[in-house]
Amino acid sequence: MKATGIVRELDDLGRIVIPKELRRIYGIDTGTPIEIFTDNDKIILRKYSQVCAACNHPEVVKEIGHIGLCQKCVGQVKQ
Structure with missing residues (x-):
């Protein structure tokens, strides 16, 4: 600091x-x-700056409730 x-x-x-x-x-x-x-x-x-709640990736593409997810994690949730 x-x-x-x-x-x-x-x-x-x-x-x-x-x-x-x-x-x-x-x-x-x-x-x-x-x-x-x-x-x-x-x-x-x-x-x-919003990051993926699952992996901390800086690019959030989908919000589920108040939780943001990146493309990779969205794909994993769909499986």
């Missing part, structure tokens, strides 16, 4: 602003989905 030296205050609604420069560097635009994780005393934000 790399320190940025940036400190932001939470507003009354619990929001923080991600600095424009960081949004530019990481390709985060208005409407970009962000995942929220916790790790002990840390809150971790990451750009959301």
Whole structure:
């Protein structure tokens, strides 16, 4: 993890602003989905990218309920 030296205050609604420069560097635009994780005393934000729930392949072609599957895993489910 790399320190940025940036400190932001939470507003009354619990929001923080991600600095424009960081949004530019990481390709985060208005409407970009962000995942929220916790790790002990840390809150971790990451750009959301859907992966296959079975094998973690980055290209999801079919959603069953809220579960995304890649082409290979869809084929295995059909068998």
